[in-house]
Amino acid sequence: MQIKEQMKLFTKLFIYTFFIFTTPLFSTQAGNPNPDKYIIPLDRPALNDAAETELQVNSLLAYARRFRGVPYRYGGMSPKGFDCSGFTSYVFKEFGYQLARRGSHQFHNGERVKRSELQPGDLVFFGGRGNGPGIGHVGIVTAVDGNGSDFTFIHASSHRGITESHSTESYYRARYRNACRIINKGTVGNKVEELTAENL
Numbered sequence: 001m002q003i004k005e006q007m008k009l010f011t012k013l014f015i016y017t018f019f020i021f022t023t024p025l026f027s028t029q030a031g032n033p034n035p036d037k038y039i040i041p042l043d044r045p046a047l048n049d050a051a052e053t054e055l056q057v058n059s060l061l062a063y064a065r066r067f068r069g070v071p072y073r074y075g076g077m078s079p080k081g082f083d084c085s086g087f088t089s090y091v092f093k094e095f096g097y098q099l100a101r102r103g104s105h106q107f108h109n110g111e112r113v114k115r116s117e118l119q120p121g122d123l124v125f126f127g128g129r130g131n132g133p134g135i136g137h138v139g140i141v142t143a144v145d146g147n148g149s150d151f152t153f154i155h156a157s158s159h160r161g162i163t164e165s166h167s168t169e170s171y172y173r174a175r176y177r178n179a180c181r182i183i184n185k186g187t188v189g190n191k192v193e194e195l196t197a198e199n200l
């Protein structure tokens with residue numbers, strides 16, 4: 001009888017020990033089914049505002065580039081297909097920023113910046129096919145040239161899907177309108193409130 005009780009106790013201890021050491025592994029896999037997704041570790045050293053902003057911008061751009069090749073879909077807001085503002089809102093939402101749905105409204109979600117002051121992570125806006133004064137297209141700056149006014153941006157192209165283009169391409173050079181900054185120093189992680197009819 002004593003031997004049976006000892007065996008029961010040993011079995012319980014084994015199961016408990018197994019549970020303690022394997023639960024973190026299984027819970028991590030379940031919570032992060034995509035292991036190559038960029039995650040900022042919670043236990044990293046504290047950074048100043050500028051370094052924190054740069055880290056988040058780099059993370060956001062790496063995340064955006066994972067969707068290169070996804071097809072364009074009018075009204076699309078998922079990896080099955082994006083339109084231009086659907087793509088920008090989807091990417092920024094992953095990092096806690098809620099943008100307006102329409103590209104013309106997203107301009108009001110951030111701080112306006114001059115073309116000569118563009119930085120990676122900024123939103124850039126272009127006229128549509130008719131090249132009227134309004135905003136018809138939006139993308140995210142991925143790199144700025146040495147001259148400070150030309151840039152590369154990632155966006156949902158109606159012909160190529162999610163791709164990177166350059167501001168010197170004739171179509172975009174003629175249609176550039178303005179830009180805004182969503183991620184600012186000292187405001188990393190703050191949500192941008194969605195634009196509504198009441199605060200337009």
